Every structure is written in structure tokens, then in C-alpha cells.
Amino acid sequence: MCELLAMSANTPTDLCFSFTGLTRRGGETGPHKDGWGVAFYEGKGIRCFHDADASASSRLAEVVQTHPIKSEVAVCHIRQANVGDICLANTHPFIRELWGRYWVFAHNGQLSGFSAKQGFYEPVGTTDSEALFCDMLNHLRLNCQRDDTMEQMVEKLVSLSRAYASAGVFNLLLSNGDWLFTYCTTKMASITRRAPFGPARLKDTDVTVDFEAETTANDIVSVIVTEPLTTDETWDIYKPGEWRLWRKGEVVMNGYQRI
Amino acid sequence: MCELLAMSANTPTDLCFSFTGLTRRGGETGPHKDGWGVAFYEGKGIRCFHDADASASSRLAEVVQTHPIKSEVAVCHIRQANVGDICLANTHPFIRELWGRYWVFAHNGQLSGFSAKQGFYEPVGTTDSEALFCDMLNHLRLNCQRDDTMEQMVEKLVSLSRAYASAGVFNLLLSNGDWLFTYCTTKMASITRRAPFGPARLKDTDVTVDFEAETTANDIVSVIVTEPLTTDETWDIYKPGEWRLWRKGEVVMNGYQRI
Numbered sequence: 055m056c057e058l059l060a061m062s063a064n065t066p067t068d069l070c071f072s073f074t075g076l077t078r079r080g081g082e083t084g085p086h087k088d089g090w091g092v093a094f095y096e097g098k099g100i101r102c103f104h105d106a107d108a109s110a111s112s113r114l115a116e117v118v119q120t121h122p123i124k125s126e127v128a129v130c131h132i133r134q135a136n137v138g139d140i141c142l143a144n145t146h147p148f149i150r151e152l153w154g155r156y157w158v159f160a161h162n163g164q165l166s167g168f169s170a171k172q173g174f175y176e177p178v179g180t181t182d183s184e185a186l187f188c189d190m191l192n193h194l195r196l197n198c199q200r201d202d203t204m205e206q207m208v209e210k211l212v213s214l215s216r217a218y219a220s221a222g223v224f225n226l227l228l229s230n231g232d233w234l235f236t237y238c239t240t241k242m243a244s245i246t247r248r249a250p251f252g253p254a255r256l257k258d259t260d261v262t263v264d265f266e267a268e269t270t271a272n273d274i275v276s277v278i279v280t281e282p283l284t285t286d287e288t289w290d291i292y293k294p295g296e297w298r299l300w301r302k303g304e305v306v307m308n309g310y311q312r313i
Numbered sequence: 314m315c316e317l318l319a320m321s322a323n324t325p326t327d328l329c330f331s332f333t334g335l336t337r338r339g340g341e342t343g344p345h346k347d348g349w350g351v352a353f354y355e356g357k358g359i360r361c362f363h364d365a366d367a368s369a370s371s372r373l374a375e376v377v378q379t380h381p382i383k384s385e386v387a388v389c390h391i392r393q394a395n396v397g398d399i400c401l402a403n404t405h406p407f408i409r410e411l412w413g414r415y416w417v418f419a420h421n422g423q424l425s426g427f428s429a430k431q432g433f434y435e436p437v438g439t440t441d442s443e444a445l446f447c448d449m450l451n452h453l454r455l456n457c458q459r460d461d462t463m464e465q466m467v468e469k470l471v472s473l474s475r476a477y478a479s480a481g482v483f484n485l486l487l488s489n490g491d492w493l494f495t496y497c498t499t500k501m502a503s504i505t506r507r508a509p510f511g512p513a514r515l516k517d518t519d520v521t522v523d524f525e526a527e528t529t530a531n532d533i534v535s536v537i538v539t540e541p542l543t544t545d546e547t548w549d550i551y552k553p554g555e556w557r558l559w560r561k562g563e564v565v566m567n568g569y570q571r572i
Contacts, residue, residue, distance in 0.1 A: 096365075096402075097402055098402045098437050098438065099400055099401025099437070099438065102361065105360075106355075114380070117373075117376050121373070141355070141358055142358025142360060143355075143356055143359075145358065149408075150410060151435065153435065154436060155437060156437055176412065178358070178413055178414060179358065
């Protein structure tokens with residue numbers, strides 16, 4: 055399987071601390087050594103890094119850990135391959151353009167019996183995750199309008215997610231750079247950090263940060279993961295079947311249906 | 314304006330030497346300081362780096378210079394902004410998926426009176442270059458088939474390029490990871506390096522490489538640029554209106570029509 059990490063913030067914020075913790079799990083404290091990737095939005099633009107190597111020993115991952123990239127939305131994935139070879143084309147997050155925006159997708163899980171209908175978007179690699187992403191975008195393009203409200207779009211995303219979840223494990227991070235949609239079937243947790251900020255200690259490596267020194271009083275920064283990254287904070291665990299839509303660091307819509 | 318660099322090789326080859334020369338021109342030996350980007354194919358996958366800063370002083374560019382990324386096709390661009398703000402979304406090369414492959418586009422020039430028809434692909438940023446790229450892909454999707462031969466596809470690319478070129482400057486690099494299409498209206502040059510390899514010296518910084526030490530006897534590596542990068546080699550200059558299709562380091566199709 056894989057692990058996921060995302061960030062939603064109300065001000066451009068770097069992901070160095072969380073990324074450092076997650077990437078230890080790619081071959082050091084965890085078995086997710088079959089590639090890693092991260093996408094950072096900067097305005098409508100996107101900056102991404104992908105590697106088919108273990109993140110714990112990747113020189114490029116080290117660059118991302120030590121090179122603060124400020125973003126309001128970031129999506130990250132470390133891979134333990136099940137479907138599809140270990141290669142760059144099979145490394146999340148996947149990116150496509152829809153309605154003049156880059157959409158970014160990362161996924162944990164596997165569906166049984168899923169086969170994507172032919173559509174406009176096609177996978178480049180051979181993972182079922184990328185096929186799912188293309189299927190989602192093909193559905194959105196056919197069933198939504200580019201000027202639909204966020205609420206209308208999210209209604210469609212929730213119904214699609216429920217359909218996928220009925221066929222297996224579907225833990226999802228999806229963003230269009232404006233909002234971040236998260237859906238949990240088995241594991242997902244979040245934490246929202248805001249003033250007064252305190253220190254935090256990573257679970258996977260001996261790194262502590264004092265957020266007080268790195269933030270202003272107005273900052274709101276949320277981190278969403280499949281497995282909590284710190285030992286001294288209280289993470290808000292999603293229920294199976296729960297979804298949350300994040301924007302500028304806060305949950306702006308959410309819902310739950312038992313699965 | 315901007316400068317372009319591409320590589321086509323018959324074996325995965327790094328771009329460190331050429332990239333080091335080109336990126337000096339982004340704020341040091343040249344005025345193209347409004348961002349830079351590079352895309353490397355690895356199989357069907359793609360690895361890209363973009364920055365809205367000057368390449369000559371970019372830490373990320375330094376990483377790419379010193380971190381040999383092996384690729385058979387690479388496309389690079391340094392920007393001097395004319396249309397569109399200086400921001401990540403406006404930084405070449407641009408990437409889209411078509412028929413299950415990533416297509417990469419970088420462009421030098423400007424067309425007068427160009428307006429893209431609405432289509433499936435839409436620009437995310439505000440450059441005329443990205444609008445041109447989307448227009449090209451929309452044409453291909455409408456007028457070609459996914460299983461068209463390379464020859465059929467290239468015929469369409471040539472006719473589209475000629476139409477754009479009739480409205481201004483259109484120096485183009487376009488790849489689908491298999492082949493690299495290059496079109497010249499004002500400036501483009503190439504060099505093909507093969508055994509016996511020799512040394513080469515960059516024009517823009519005091520760096521020399523001995524390709525003999527870095528290659529095998531079977532390697533064929535071509536570099537295509539808007540302005541030659543070395544002082545001690547003979548570059549093959551394109552004529553205005555000339556196009557060349559590169560595959561595995563060699564020209565496999567080419568043509569010319571006076572413009």
C-alpha cells in the first residue's frame with residue numbers, strides 16, 4: 055500500500071517538517087520504498103518532484119526537505135507498489151489539466167474489479183490509481199460544468215468516491231489548487247495548527263519544530279495524512295466513509311456515510 | 314524572448330553540461346532571467362523542474378546541473394517574459410497528456426493576432442505560448458487518430474507550425490517522449506555527438522567536458538538549441554522554415570519551406 059500527506063494553509067507555508075517525517079517511511083521506518091512524489095501549488099502553477107527510488111535515501115527528497123517551498127496546497131505520496139511496475143510513470147501524485155487548472159491526485163488503496171471506461175483522460179502508466187484519477191476527471195468533465203459551484207462539484211466527488219469505496223480501499227487526496235478534497239475508507243487523520251502555536255516532534259526521526267518561531271498569529275495550517283506524523287499532538291481521526299473539503303487551512307464542507 | 318534547449322539520445326544520457334551552459338544565460342551571460350524549466354522523460358514517465366526565478370542563481374537549477382538525470386528526450390527553456398506575468402504557471406515547458414502519453418512543449422517567439430479557439434485543452438497561465446500549445450493539441454486531437462503513424466502526425470505538425478509561423482516568430486520544441494519535433498522560424502541549431510567523441514567547451518562559463526570519458530562507442534546524442542552552447546564544435550544551423558524530427562539522437566524526418 056502507500057502513505058499520503060497533504061497540506062492546506064491560509065498562507066504560503068513550507069512542508070519541510072511533515073515531508074521529513076513521511077519520507078523516513080520510504081525505506082527506513084516504513085516499507086513504502088517504491089517511489090515518492092510531491093506537488094506544490096504556487097498560485098495556479100504547480101511544482102512537482104517525483105522519484106521511483108526510496109524516499110528515505112533519495113537525494114531529490116533531501117533537496118525538498120531542506121529547500122523550503124511555500125505553498126497553500128501540497129499533495130504528497132510514498133509508494134509501496136502493488137499494481138504496476140516501479141517506475142516514474144507509476145509514481146503519484148498524478149496531474150492533469152481540467153478547466154484551465156491543474157488537478158492533483160494521490161491515492162491509497164486498491165479496488166477489486168474496477169475497470170475505467172474509455173474517456174478523454176487516459177493513464178500514462180499502469181497503476182489502477184492513475185486509471186481511477188482519469189475516470190474521476192472524465193466523470194467530472196461529462197457531468198459538471200466549469201462554472202459549477204464548489205458545492206456542486208463536491209457533491210459529485212462524494213458520490214464518485216462512495217462508488218469507488220464500495221469496491222475496495224479508497225483513501226483519496228484530490229486538489230484543483232483552490233480546495234483539497236479528502237476521502238477516507240480505512241485511514242486518514244488531520245491536524246490543524248493555529249495560534250497559539252507550540253512545538254511538535256516527529257514520530258519517525260528525531261526532529262522537533264517550534265511552530266511559534268515559524269508562523270504569524272494569523273496562520274492556519276492543516277496537515278492530512280494516512281498515519282499521524284507527530285507523537286506529541288492530538289490528531290483528528292477520520293471515520294471510514296468520512297470526507298472533508300479543505301480550503302485555506304480549514305474544513306469548509308464535510309460529511310459521512312457509513313461504509 | 315527566450316532560449317530553448319532539447320536533447321534526443323539513443324541511450325539515457327544526462328543534460329548537465331548543456332544545462333549548465335544554458336542556465337548561465339538566465340541572468341548572468343544573458344537576459345532570460347524570468348524563470349526556467351526542464352522536463353526529462355524516463356520511459357513514458359516525466360520528471361520536471363520549474364522555477365520563476367533566474368536560472369543563473371537558482372538553487373534548484375544548481376541541483377539539476379549537479380544531479381545527473383538520465384533521459385532519452387529532454388526539453389528545457391529559459392524565459393524572458395513578454396506576454397504573461399513572471400510566475401510558475403507561466404514557466405515553460407508546458408505538459409499535457411494526450412493518447413496516454415505526456416506531451417511537452419517549449420516555444421520561443423510571439424505571434425501577432427493569434428487567438429486560440431476554445432477546445433479541450435486550456436491554458437492554466439496567461440502566456441500566448443501555452444495557449445499555442447493547447448491549440449496544437451486540440452488540433453491534433455480533432456484531426457489525428459491515436460494510432461496514426463508518426464509520418465501522419467508530423468504532416469499535421471508541419472502544417473500547423475507553418476500556419477503559426479506565418480503570423481510571427483515560432484521556434485518550437487515538442488515531444489511525446491518517443492520523438493522530438495523541432496521547427497525554426499528565426500533561430501535554431503543542432504549538434505550530433507557520436508564516436509569518436511571529443512572534448513567540448515561551453516561558451517557561457519568556463520566548463521569543459523570530455524565526452525569520450527562519459528560515453529560508449531554506440532551512443533548518439535543530439536542537442537538542439539536556439540543559440541549554440543559551445544565554442545569549439547560546429548553546429549548545424551537550421552534555415553528559417555526548416556523542421557527536423559529527432560528520434561534516438563538522429564534526424565528521422567525533416568523538411569523545409571521558405572517563410
